[in-house]
Amino acid sequence: MSVDSWRLKVQHKSGFEYAGPVSSSYNEARMWPRNEARQAVLDAKVEVWPPARTYKYEDYWGTVVTAFDVHAPHEQLTVTASSTVETLPPGDLVPPGEGASWTDLEQHVDRWYEMRLPTRRTGVDDELRSIVADLRGTHGTPQEAAMAVCEFVRAEVAYVPGSTGVQSDALHAWAQRKGVCQDISHLAVGMLREMGLPARYVSGYLHPKPGATIGESVVGQSHAWVEWWAGRWTSFDPTNGIPIGERHVSVGRGREYADVPPLKGIYSGPKSTGQGVEVTITRLR
Structure with missing residues (x-):
C-alpha cells in the first residue's frame, strides 16, 4: 500500500432480540471485508453470542459469508465483526473519454x-x-x-x-x-x-x-x-x-x-422485537 493509504479498524455489531426464548436459529453474516486491488485485509474475525461454531465460504457473487446456527435457547443474538483494513485513495475511475465504447x-x-x-x-x-x-x-x-x-x-x-x-x-x-x-x-x-x-x-x-x-x-x-x-x-x-x-x-x-445483507437468518420461536446495529470506525494510520 502507498504512503497515502489509510488503515481503518472497523467494528460492526448487529443482532436480534426476541419476545421470548428461541429454540434454534440459522444465520448468515456478510461482514467480512475482501482482499482486493484497492484494499488489504490485515485481520478479521466474526464472533457470535450465544457461542456457536462458524464456517466461512464465498457465495455466488464472491462475498465472504460467515454461517452459523444456534440450538441453545436464546432471547438475543449478537454478531460482532472486527477487521483492520488498509485502503487506498481514489484512483480507479476510468478517465473521461476512455474505456469501452x-x-x-x-x-x-x-x-x-x-x-x-x-x-x-x-x-x-x-x-x-x-x-x-x-x-x-x-x-x-x-x-x-x-x-x-x-x-x-x-x-x-x-x-x-x-x-x-x-x-x-x-x-x-x-x-x-x-x-x-x-x-x-x-x-x-x-x-x-x-x-x-x-x-x-x-x-x-x-x-x-x-x-x-x-x-x-x-x-x-x-x-x-x-x-x-x-x-x-x-x-x-x-x-x-x-x-x-x-x-x-x-x-x-x-x-x-x-x-448482500449484513445479517439474515431464520429461527424457531416468538417474534423478533427489534434489530440493533452499531458501527465504530477508527483510523489507525
Missing part, C-alpha cells in the same frame, strides 16, 4: 448478463427510461454517461436518514425524491442497467470524516455504492458524489441489497 458493451452482453437485468429493488419506470435515454444520447462514452447518471441521482434525490427502510426500492426513493444510501445506489444501478451497462450494488462501510484524526473512534456507517463495467469495473459513491477512496471499505457485491 457503446459498441464494445454490446459484445459483452453474455459476460455480465446478470448484472444487466433489473431486480425488484432496481426496476425503473417510463419516466426514468426517458431520462436514461436522454443521458445516453448526450454522452459519447459509457463512462461519461455513467458519471452523468450518478450526478443526476445525487442532484434529484436527497439523502435523508430514516426516510426509508430496507424493503424500499428505487422507484419509492424516486417518487419521494429522498432516501438513504441504499435507495440512492439502487436507483443509480437501475438507471445504469437500463442504459445498457453492467452494474453492481456494493455494500461496506464509510468513515464519515475526510480529515479523520488518527486514533479517534467515531460512529461509522454501513454504506452502499455502485460499480459499473466500462471496459473494466469502476466504482463511485453517488450518495456523496465522490469516487471510492481511503474512507470506503467494501464487503459485498451483488445485484441489489438482497444479495
Whole structure:
C-alpha cells in the first residue's frame, strides 16, 4: 500500500432480540471485508453470542459469508465483526473519454448478463427510461454517461436518514425524491442497467470524516455504492458524489441489497422485537 493509504479498524455489531426464548436459529453474516486491488485485509474475525461454531465460504457473487446456527435457547443474538483494513485513495475511475465504447458493451452482453437485468429493488419506470435515454444520447462514452447518471441521482434525490427502510426500492426513493444510501445506489444501478451497462450494488462501510484524526473512534456507517463495467469495473459513491477512496471499505457485491445483507437468518420461536446495529470506525494510520 502507498504512503497515502489509510488503515481503518472497523467494528460492526448487529443482532436480534426476541419476545421470548428461541429454540434454534440459522444465520448468515456478510461482514467480512475482501482482499482486493484497492484494499488489504490485515485481520478479521466474526464472533457470535450465544457461542456457536462458524464456517466461512464465498457465495455466488464472491462475498465472504460467515454461517452459523444456534440450538441453545436464546432471547438475543449478537454478531460482532472486527477487521483492520488498509485502503487506498481514489484512483480507479476510468478517465473521461476512455474505456469501452457503446459498441464494445454490446459484445459483452453474455459476460455480465446478470448484472444487466433489473431486480425488484432496481426496476425503473417510463419516466426514468426517458431520462436514461436522454443521458445516453448526450454522452459519447459509457463512462461519461455513467458519471452523468450518478450526478443526476445525487442532484434529484436527497439523502435523508430514516426516510426509508430496507424493503424500499428505487422507484419509492424516486417518487419521494429522498432516501438513504441504499435507495440512492439502487436507483443509480437501475438507471445504469437500463442504459445498457453492467452494474453492481456494493455494500461496506464509510468513515464519515475526510480529515479523520488518527486514533479517534467515531460512529461509522454501513454504506452502499455502485460499480459499473466500462471496459473494466469502476466504482463511485453517488450518495456523496465522490469516487471510492481511503474512507470506503467494501464487503459485498451483488445485484441489489438482497444479495448482500449484513445479517439474515431464520429461527424457531416468538417474534423478533427489534434489530440493533452499531458501527465504530477508527483510523489507525
